Amino acid sequence: QVQLVESGGGSVQAGGSLRLACAASKSTAARYCMGWFRQAPGKEREGVATIDRYGTTDYADSVKGRFTVSRDNAENTVYLQMNSLKPDDTAMYYCAARVPFATCPSPRSLSARSDYNFWGQGTQVTVSS
DSSP states (O other): OOOEEEEOOEEEETTOOEEEEEEESTTHHHHSEEEEEEEOTTSOOEEEEEEOTTOOEEEOTTTTTTEEEEEETTTTEEEEEEOSOOGGGOEEEEEEEETTOSSOOOTTSTTGGGGOOEEOOOEEEEEEO
16 A cells, blocks of 8 residues: 655745655655646646656646656655745645556646546645735
């Protein structure tokens, strides 16, 4: 069983930054596709960013150029650096793993969330104007 634990959420003003972390059990973060998703109240969960086993990253159009996903294999942790935050970024952010697959589907795919089989509990990000 894979366990994922997110941290780093909080409240910031527009234009600020936050860094989310996702600590994974076993060697999940280093071996498999990892994704970040978010869900705002009343909205569907949407893909934000992905990083595959080979370090290839991909982003939703709404965060491209502002968010950066990275991975520390030694710590088995995936990060999401979020800069230039906007009120529209307010959501619960989730980390997910796509086991046992090394590559990731596009986070822009409407069905992306169904490709992941392990999820963290989420961390809240609130951006005020």
